[in-house]
Amino acid sequence: MKERLPNIRVRTNHGSMVARDGIVICFFMHRSHGEVIHAVWRALQTYRRSIPSQALNWYVDQNGDFQPLDDKGWEHIRKKMLERRWPVACGVDIEEHCDEVGGYNFEYQGYWLDAPLFMYEEGTTCAVSFTLPTEYLVEHGPARVRALALELARELPFSFGYASLALVSSDGDWFMARDTVRELRDRYLGLDIYRLGETSQHIGTQARGAYWLTFLGLPLLGRLGGLEVLRRRLPFPDVSLETLPPLEGERVLVTLGEWPEAIDTAEQERPSPQRLAFAHLLEPFLHEERSGWFSLFGDDKEDMRRWIRRFCP
Template sequence: MTTRLPILRVRTDYGDDYGGVVARDGLIICFFMHRSHGEVVHAVWRALQTYRRAIPHQALGWYTDHNGDYQPLDDKGEKFIQEELRDCRWPYRSSHTLEEHCNTVGGYNFEYEGYWRDGTRFMYDEDPTCAVSFTLPTEYLVEHGPKGVHALARELARELPFSFGYVSFALVAPHGLWFAGRKTVVELRDRYLGLDIYRLGATSRHIGTQARGAYWLTFLGLPLLGRLGGFEVLQRRLRFPDVSLETLPPLEGQRVLVTLGEWPEVIDTTKQERPSPQLLALGSLLEPFLYMERSGWFSFFADDVADTRRWIRRFCP
């Protein structure tokens, strides 16, 4: 069985004169690690090398410097990323992005938000958590199949001390660039319930050890897994033919991957599609542990937090 994923391109609400594509269809592989930057950065660096070996050569061609300007990822750029990411000694935050293109959104992107949890915090950071994401174009899923994506996600997870992670069909948009086309994004959000829309920087500031939602692939680590009741409770609550549960090395019993079906769910409401029972069951299980978004994402009014919270809980009872 295969699932046809829609081709999505989002441009700015202000016309092509103000920029090109700000979001496109793809997959996101994302992990949250409730540790300080210094404790996770070497694992993140190794995971980045794993990701780069899995994608086309030179698929990541650009990085952003300290001023937020795009620079080519040449030998000088490689040295910059290695020194600034792996050897960063900033007292508060380490933030880095590698992208496929500099003038439009491509399918291959890497984002990292690292925090020194024992250092100075900004006043709006309640529980900052190191976060990393790797994106893939939908074409990668078509070429390698869901098993290829599943294998890559597991290999990335091996390196990372995550509390929560996931893989989902998504609007790929580094830096949360989709916000420039939020009128179209809201339409897509309401049509495709399985479409993930993310802002890594915003979420990492306060997610702590909570969950972000229920997804095609959901990674659960400590302490969140313990709060859910452990592997045995997951087995009991997720008894569905299309659900698989597996413990992950090297810490079997402390890290679990929940897989909901062979392909990610799109859930096109215009076709009267509904979330699967297993997706709703996982959403119900995670609901008490979902984080509370502090800002409105989709409205033209920045304080419309309730709308964002409703969307995050769309698979909860």
């Protein structure tokens, strides 16, 4: 399957690269920042151990400027994440490059959900993402990427999470080349387009879609009927279901095949039956993007809705 992985570099008219192909591993946790942040910090250390030592080099400070991620920078990140005072939100953005998008990026959006309700929208959720370049997947193989996603998941009290081929872009900078991105979106059905900070403000405990790796936690797993219902509704040889310790009855990983799929419609590729069946199962619980970032594709909420439900019959 690796020969079908796309090689994508999206550049502006001035030549700056604002998006590229990669893998995103993302988790949404419907708990307060204080409840999840130590687990998120441990997951970040797991991610650091799994990638090249110089893969993360810059962080974004409170003014939106890039600062070098040296020892002083890491201490700043540690204090910001672990010592953030109630009720101030915590946003962390760590990147490989400061002048263009790289394959290795970490982002965290943390909120004190026990703060006064007027501070956040209904459905606001702490969220974290980790990215890898596609070259990492090709070099180490899908089993290694899946093992990393599992190791990250074990640390996190997620309600929903996923790993997918994606259009990797720092804070959604792909909007500067949105016409190209729209073409890629429509060509590659398996290519995730995400903006963590926006989706985390309203996804709550809903799902975002059916992915190569999909992590289901409570209460979403219960709404789907639990593990036995998943086994009955997804009776495909290429689908594996795995419970995650220590809460084995409360968290499940659904894997659709050995490799992530781009689903290139230009090559007449079609979504697999297992992905369509899984998407149908998830459809009643898919969220609706409410903020304006996706409207950059045409200011059309129905267009956005169709994309989120592109695998639903």
